[in-house]
Amino acid sequence: MHRTLRCSVIIPTYNRASLLGYTLESLARQDLSHDLFEVLVVDDGSSDATEAVVRSYSDRLDLRYFFQPDEGFRVAAARNIGIKHASGDICLFVDSGVLLHTGCVRAHVASHESVAGPAAVSGYVFCFNLGNEDATQINEFIDVAEPDKSIDTMRRQGRWLDIREDFYAKYTDDFHSVPAPWYVYWTCNASARTEQIRAVGMFDEAFRRWGGEDIDLGYRLHRAGARFFVNRAASALHHPHDKVYDELANSALENYRYIARKYATPITRLLMVEPTISYLKINDIIRTAGLPGCADFLAGSSDV
Numbered sequence: 066m067h068r069t070l071r072c073s074v075i076i077p078t079y080n081r082a083s084l085l086g087y088t089l090e091s092l093a094r095q096d097l098s099h100d101l102f103e104v105l106v107v108d109d110g111s112s113d114a115t116e117a118v119v120r121s122y123s124d125r126l127d128l129r130y131f132f133q134p135d136e137g138f139r140v141a142a143a144r145n146i147g148i149k150h151a152s153g154d155i156c157l158f159v160d161s162g163v164l165l166h167t168g169c170v171r172a173h174v175a176s177h178e179s180v181a182g183p184a185a186v187s188g189y190v191f192c193f194n195l196g197n198e199d200a201t202q203i204n205e206f207i208d209v210a211e212p213d214k215s216i217d218t219m220r221r222q223g224r225w226l227d228i229r230e231d232f233y234a235k236y237t238d239d240f241h242s243v244p245a246p247w248y249v250y251w252t253c254n255a256s257a258r259t260e261q262i263r264a265v266g267m268f269d270e271a272f273r274r275w276g277g278e279d280i281d282l283g284y285r286l287h288r289a290g291a292r293f294f295v296n297r298a299a300s301a302l303h304h305p306h307d308k309v310y311d312e313l314a315n316s317a318l319e320n321y322r323y324i325a326r327k328y329a330t331p332i333t334r335l336l337m338v339e340p341t342i343s344y345l346k347i348n349d350i351i352r353t354a355g356l357p358g359c360a361d362f363l364a365g366s367s368d369v
Contacts, residue, residue: 070154070174072102073259075147076161077140079109082118084162084304087209089118091164091301093125097171102157103127105150107143110135141268141278144252148259148267156259158252158279162304163190164212165254172299173256183261185247185283185291188254188299191216192225199225200305207302216300225302229295232345239294243348244358245332246293250283254301257286265289269327276317281324284333288360317341330363331356 074092078085085106092104104126106119110133119130131146133139148156157173159165169188176186192203203225207215219225227233229249236243265285272278287293321336332351335342342350357365 069101070177071152072097072155072157072170072174072256073147073151073153074102074104074157074159074170075144075151076104076106076159077109077143077147078106078111078115078161079135079140080111080113080115081161081306082111082114084306085115086118086121087164087304088159088161089122089126089128090209091167091212092170093122094167095165095170096167097174099127101174102170103129103152105129105131105147107146108132109139109143138273138275139270140275141272142270145267145270148262151259154259155256156262157256158254159301160253160303162306163253163301164207164209164304166216166298166300167213169254169299169301172296176294176296176299177256177258180292183258183286183289183291184256185250185286185293186256186299187229187250187293187295188256188301189295189297190227190251190254191219191300191302192305193228193253193303194305203305207304209304212302216302219302220300229344233295235345236348238297241293244351244356245287245347247280247283247287248344248347250280250286250293252279252282253303254299255279256299257291261286261289261291271323272320274316274320277320277324281320281327284324284328284359314341328359330359332359332362 076088108115116130122128133143155177173186177184232249240246268278269281318341321341325334325336335347
């Protein structure tokens, strides 16, 4: 008998009570039956009204709240708490301040039901940027009370598209065949099978600064056979918030170096390059250089 998969939405958060409220409100309005998904908020030591905001949605969502002490940046550990407590077949990772279209969770579930094996699904994210560019215009444009309307208008007008749009246009929405599909697996709106996430070791808690912990998980999901693609119906918008691009870039570079040392394959060693190779170029570089796939390289190494 066909059974609809259950989904666990995991949201790590830190001192972003207002942005978290927008995310939870969008989840409360999902058109998927609320008995088919749960929401797990994992607080990385907030000192603001985060817990109160979460509690205010306890009567509208199947919702659980977890708190870990503030011991520095521990988003990987926070997500792992959610994964360990997840009861759903699928884990959907969402960040605070990401406002989901009402059909987003349903679309993620449908993606996993559409493939025979495991999948690593990217949702489509409008308004995401690294340097907070266009923040003023975006804030004036979007309606946090009606994210569907804002998303549908941006899609129709081609405004503030997902910054991976050029990647999708180049490799198609079903980009599993590229050598490094995991390089665009960003967990602001992404899902995978709970069983497989646990099997590959979940997030690496050695990541203690911003950036890269999601592509590290994506790399291991890829090695474990997950199929990578984007589902544009699983759409959301990323509400602008304060950030300093140079600090984020330096932090991510250190994490990419860690990934390169950790796996030490010809492909992952490309992450040592300064400045970091663009997600739009890395697969062309791999193919032009004739680098072996990571699984082939490791299989060859074990034969020596």
